[in-house]
Amino acid sequence: MLEDPRITAMGLFVEAFTGVTARLNVQLAEHGLGNVDFEVLVRLSRSPGGELRMTDLAAQTGLSTSGVTRVVDRLERDGLATRRACPTDRRGSFTVVTAAGVAKMHEVLPDHLALIEEWFTGRLSPEALEALLCSLRTVRDAVRPGATSGAATTAAAA
Amino acid sequence: MLEDPRITAMGLFVEAFTGVTARLNVQLAEHGLGNVDFEVLVRLSRSPGGELRMTDLAAQTGLSTSGVTRVVDRLERDGLATRRACPTDRRGSFTVVTAAGVAKMHEVLPDHLALIEEWFTGRLSPEALEALLCSLRTVRDAVRPGATSGAATTAAAA
DNA sequence: AGCGTATATTTGCTCCAGCAAACATCTTCA
DNA sequence: TGAAGATGTTTGCTGGAGCAAATATACGCT
The missing domain is CATH 1.10.287 (Helix Hairpins)
Structure with missing residues (x-):
């Protein structure tokens, strides 16, 4: 049962994925970003107005809502994003990527794309x-x- | 640059992988196992004699050596594995899967395989x-x- | 208007993993 | 033989993430 092809397939999936992400994380860490922080910044940058509700971030990233709170805390501390009160629902917050956040993306992305190509798509x-x-x-x-x-x-x- | 196909490809990789593993982790959690614990048990069970050096476990799983120490601590606490001193090198330890550990595998694996098939290979x-x-x-x-x-x-x- | 329930976010607590330092043992080479 | 350095494992500390409870607000129904 331990040699079942399904285990083998899953093992391959795990090893390939964790291997690639490990490579990418090294580069992100050099820029002071965790993979989660990076994903959030990407999603913000892609969104119209550069902003998303906390809840949407949680849904998109698969983080818990408390996880999102703390990611955004970090980004805000580092000046890469800000919170903006939702005008129509005072419970809600938008997270907005700042100019510094956009700049960080431009700084990180070229190498990041090159690494994806080197270790994944280009293979x-x-x-x-x-x-x-x-x-x-x-x-x-x-x-x-x-x-x-x-x-x-x-x-x-x- | 944010719409680069390489980002898209990587995003798909991330979402598919994290999605599948999230499903599997639910089941493992029901049996009181983390994904890491499970991986270690599988690797032990597959090894001749049901044992591996701590260092080999670290290499195979991608955990740090201290990470392995603590996984094995947990397994040992739960009776699923034991440490055995290495006879030829008194610095080293083997981790040995116990009968209870093997039993746990037999308890978990059938459903686990079914889930892999349901959410991954069978698709x-x-x-x-x-x-x-x-x-x-x-x-x-x-x-x-x-x-x-x-x-x-x-x-x-x- | 006013109560009860639903929703959005944050906070407290706990577990897990990594890094670096500590420790024990082995190996090599003079 | 006996130091110096290499290797295997554990320990102390820190940061990140989840769950459940707390908080604030919104919505629906009478």
């Missing part, structure tokens, strides 16, 4: 990559029903 | 799965040079 033929992404999309859609944050992602990919 | 056609695994193997080999723990894994897959 596969265009056809293999296309097939891989298609399969990953299938799995993602199964496993993350509400993640229509991916709507933007998916649209961009199409 | 793809056999050809697509084969292609996916091939690509993942390519990436894994690039990104984890020494991970010849995968030797066992790879051999089993072949």
Whole structure:
């Protein structure tokens, strides 16, 4: 049972994924960012107005709401984002990426993209990559029903 | 730059992987296991004699050595593994899976395999799965040079 | 208007993992 | 033999993330 092909498949998934992210995290750490912080900044930067509700961030990232609170605390401490009160619902907050946050993205992204290519996308033929992404999309859609944050992602990919 | 296909590809990788592992972790948690604990138990169970050096566990799992110390502490506390002094090198320890540990595996694995199939392997056609695994193997080999723990894994897959 | 429930965010507490230092033992080489 | 350095494991400390409770606000119904 321990040699079941499903275990093997999952093991490969784990090793490939953790291996790639470990490489990327090294670079992010050099810029003083954790992977979570980076993901949040990317999502903010992609959003119209550069802002998102805390709740939406939680849904998109898969963090708990308290997790989001603390990520945004860090970003705010480092001047990369700010909170803005929601005008129509006084319970809510927007997180807004600052100019410094945008600048940080421009500083980090080129190398980041190069690393993704070096360790992931560039290792596969265009056809293999296309097939891989298609399969990953299938799995993602199964496993993350509400993640229509991916709507933007998916649209961009199409 | 934020819409770069490489970002999109990586995003898909992240979402698919974290989505699947989140599903699996729910089940493991029901049995009182963290994903790390489970991985260690699997690797021990697969090894001849059901034992591995702490250092080898660290290399195979990607944990730090102190991380391994504490995982094994937990397993030992729960009776699922034991330490055995290395007879030829008094600095070293083996971690040995106990009968209870093996029993736990037999208790957990069937459902675990079913979940892998439900959320991952079963979502793809056999050809697509084969292609996916091939690509993942390519990436894994690039990104984890020494991970010849995968030797066992790879051999089993072949 | 006013009560009860639902929703958005934060805070307190706890667990888990990494790093660096401590410690024990081994190895090498003079 | 006996130091100096290498290697295997554990320990102290810190930061990050989740859960559940606290807080603030909104909404619905009478």
